[in-house]
Amino acid sequence: MRTALLHALQDRRERVIDLQRGLTAIPALGPENGGDGELRKMRYIEAQLARVGVTDLERIDAPDERVPEGIRPNLVARVPGRSPRTLWILGHVDVVPPGDLALWTSDPWTLAVDGDTLVGRGVEDNQQALVSGLLLAETLVASGATPELTLGLLCMADEETGNKYGLEYVLRVRPDLFRPDDLILVPDFGSADGAMLEVAEKAVLWLKISSTGTQCHGSTPHKGVNAMVAGAELTLRLLDLHKEFPAENPLFDPPASTFTPTRRDANVPNVNTVPGSDVFYMDCRILPQYAPDDVLAAARRLAREVEERRGVRVTVEAQHLLPTAPPTPADSEVVVRLIDAVRAVYGIEARPTGIGGSTVACLLRQRGLPAAVWCRVLSNCHEPNEKSRISNAIGDAQVFAHLLYPHE
Ligand SMILES: [Zn+2]
Structure with missing residues (x-):
C-alpha cells in the first residue's frame, strides 16, 4: 500500500504548482506586519481539502480584534487511519512581508516557475510544508486506502509574529489535540540535502x-x-x-x-x-x-x-x-522513524541536531510532546526571491507517507 502511495505522489508536479500558485496569490500577513491575517488563505486551503473529499475539518479560531473579521484561523484536517494514533504535519499559513520590492525579480505574490524551482513570497516558509501535507492528504483520499496511522494536518496562524493566535492558542483551548504517542513533525527548518533533523533548541x-x-x-x-x-x-x-x-x-x-x-x-x-x-x-x-x-x-x-x-x-x-524545552530524545520514535523514512526516500542519513534559534516545536516540547523539525529546503526564508523546489515538496510528502505506515 505504501509503495502505491509513493508512486502516486511521484507525478504530482502540476498539483504542487497549482497549490503554490493559489497560496502565493493570497498574502497572509499578521496585523503586526500591516496585514489582515490568515482567514482568506485558510479558506482557500479548506476549499482544496473539501474538493478532494477530506471531510474531517475542524477550525480553532483565536479572536483578534485587530483583523477585519476578528479571527485568526487555525485548521485541523484529518484523514483517518486504522489507528487513532496520528502523524501530525504542522505548517503555518502566515508569511512575512516581501521587503524591498526592488530586490525581487518577479512579483512576490505571483508564483514564478523555472524548471524545478518556484519563486514567490511564502513558497518555502511555510507553503512547502502545507503543500506536502495537502498533497499527501489528497493522494491518500484519492487512493481510497486506509493507512496505518491517522494523518493530521494542522495549519496554523501567527507563526511569524509570536504564535499567540496560532499554536499557543490551539494548545491552550485544545490541550487534548495531541496524544502522547502521536508522531509530530514540524517541517519548518532543515537543510538542502535533508540531513538536518532538529531535535533541540537553545x-x-x-x-x-x-x-x-x-x-x-x-x-x-x-x-x-x-x-x-x-x-x-x-x-x-x-x-x-x-x-x-x-x-x-x-x-x-x-x-x-x-x-x-x-x-x-x-x-x-x-x-x-x-x-x-x-x-x-x-x-x-x-x-x-x-x-x-x-x-x-x-x-x-x-x-x-x-x-x-x-x-x-x-x-x-x-x-x-x-525559554527552551528539554530536547526531543534522539531515540524517540518520531526521530528513529524519520531517519528511516529520509533514508528510504532521499538516500541520506539524517542527523539529530540542535539549533540556536526557535521554532514552534519548543511549545510542544514544553508540554512533553517529542516533536521533530525536519524538511528538505533551500533555506532562503524571508529573503527576496524566496525559492523552493517542486521535487522537495514531493519528496517530503513521500517521507511523510512512509511515516504513515510504520510497520511496512
Ligand atoms: Zn516558518
Whole structure:
C-alpha cells in the first residue's frame, strides 16, 4: 500500500504548482506586519481539502480584534487511519512581508516557475510544508486506502509574529489535540540535502545593559563619569559568562552556549563630550540545561563589579526571553522513524541536531510532546526571491507517507 502511495505522489508536479500558485496569490500577513491575517488563505486551503473529499475539518479560531473579521484561523484536517494514533504535519499559513520590492525579480505574490524551482513570497516558509501535507492528504483520499496511522494536518496562524493566535492558542483551548504517542513533525527548518533533523533548541535571551555616569566636557574628563568606558569594560567582562556556563552539547553547532555583544545605541553626537549614558545589548543562546534567569543574575553580578570600580549605575534587563524545552530524545520514535523514512526516500542519513534559534516545536516540547523539525529546503526564508523546489515538496510528502505506515 505504501509503495502505491509513493508512486502516486511521484507525478504530482502540476498539483504542487497549482497549490503554490493559489497560496502565493493570497498574502497572509499578521496585523503586526500591516496585514489582515490568515482567514482568506485558510479558506482557500479548506476549499482544496473539501474538493478532494477530506471531510474531517475542524477550525480553532483565536479572536483578534485587530483583523477585519476578528479571527485568526487555525485548521485541523484529518484523514483517518486504522489507528487513532496520528502523524501530525504542522505548517503555518502566515508569511512575512516581501521587503524591498526592488530586490525581487518577479512579483512576490505571483508564483514564478523555472524548471524545478518556484519563486514567490511564502513558497518555502511555510507553503512547502502545507503543500506536502495537502498533497499527501489528497493522494491518500484519492487512493481510497486506509493507512496505518491517522494523518493530521494542522495549519496554523501567527507563526511569524509570536504564535499567540496560532499554536499557543490551539494548545491552550485544545490541550487534548495531541496524544502522547502521536508522531509530530514540524517541517519548518532543515537543510538542502535533508540531513538536518532538529531535535533541540537553545533558549534565547536578549540583554539590554544601560550604564549611567555623568556627562561633561571632553577636556575635563575628571569632572564627569564616562559611561562609555564603563560599558566597554562591562562588554568585555560579560564575555566571561561562558566560563560560568561552560557546558557543551555535541548536538549543537556551536556546542556551547553563546554570549554575544551585538547592538550599541548611539550616545553623544560630538567628539568633545564625555558620554553620561551608554546602552548596549547581548544576544545569548543558552543550552537547555541552564536557566536563563541564572544567566541574567550572573550578568547583574558582573555589572555590580563594574559599577563599583567605575562609579556608574548599571541596569541589566531581559529585553526578550524565549525559554527552551528539554530536547526531543534522539531515540524517540518520531526521530528513529524519520531517519528511516529520509533514508528510504532521499538516500541520506539524517542527523539529530540542535539549533540556536526557535521554532514552534519548543511549545510542544514544553508540554512533553517529542516533536521533530525536519524538511528538505533551500533555506532562503524571508529573503527576496524566496525559492523552493517542486521535487522537495514531493519528496517530503513521500517521507511523510512512509511515516504513515510504520510497520511496512
Ligand atoms: Zn516558518
